[in-house]
Amino acid sequence: MAKQSRVRPRNPKTHAAHTKDMWWQVYLPLGLGTLVVLGLAALMMLSAFGMGTDVNTSGLADAMLIMMLTLLIPLLIGGLVAIGGMVWGVMWLINWIPGNVRIVHDFLFIVVEKVTQYMRPVRSTALTMNTRFEASARSVREVGMKVEQRLMQSKDDQSL
Numbered sequence: 001m002a003k004q005s006r007v008r009p010r011n012p013k014t015h016a017a018h019t020k021d022m023w024w025q026v027y028l029p030l031g032l033g034t035l036v037v038l039g040l041a042a043l044m045m046l047s048a049f050g051m052g053t054d055v056n057t058s059g060l061a062d063a064m065l066i067m068m069l070t071l072l073i074p075l076l077i078g079g080l081v082a083i084g085g086m087v088w089g090v091m092w093l094i095n096w097i098p099g100n101v102r103i104v105h106d107f108l109f110i111v112v113e114k115v116t117q118y119m120r121p122v123r124s125t126a127l128t129m130n131t132r133f134e135a136s137a138r139s140v141r142e143v144g145m146k147v148e149q150r151l152m153q154s155k156d157d158q159s160l
Contacts, residue, residue, distance in 0.1 A: 008099030037076055
């Protein structure tokens with residue numbers, strides 16, 4: 001049985017703004033770039049075969065242009081496919097990220113609450129122990145000072 005994913009609600013304001021701007025930010029530049037590449041490829045092909053334009057080129061230039069196109073067109077098509085794949089991946093991430101980030105945020109909030117709850121007694125114990133250690137250290141210092149004073153007095157008594 002396939003695991004069903006829970007889709008968390010998105011922020012309606014940001015989602016509406018994103019949907020509105022998707023055309024101008026993604027589809028229009030991708031479409032214009034594709035048209036420019038295809039138009040340049042068609043113009044090169046027409047000029048190489050001497051059709052439709054008044055470009056007078058030598059046979060060697062035609063052969064070189066065909067060789068360049070043979071190398072460049074697969075490269076450009078591969079780049080176009082890669083860009084399309086990246087756009088698809090980003091659109092998939094845009095649909096996947098908000099709900100899962102919300103799940104992680106909720107989980108971390110619960111973890112912080114539990115850690116805080118379990119650390120309260122430890123914190124109070126640590127603070128209590130800290131004050132006890134300070135008091136013990138203070139009493140050890142006082143005992144040390146009294147021992148020194150008695151030693152000094154006994155030295156003074158012996159020298160007299």
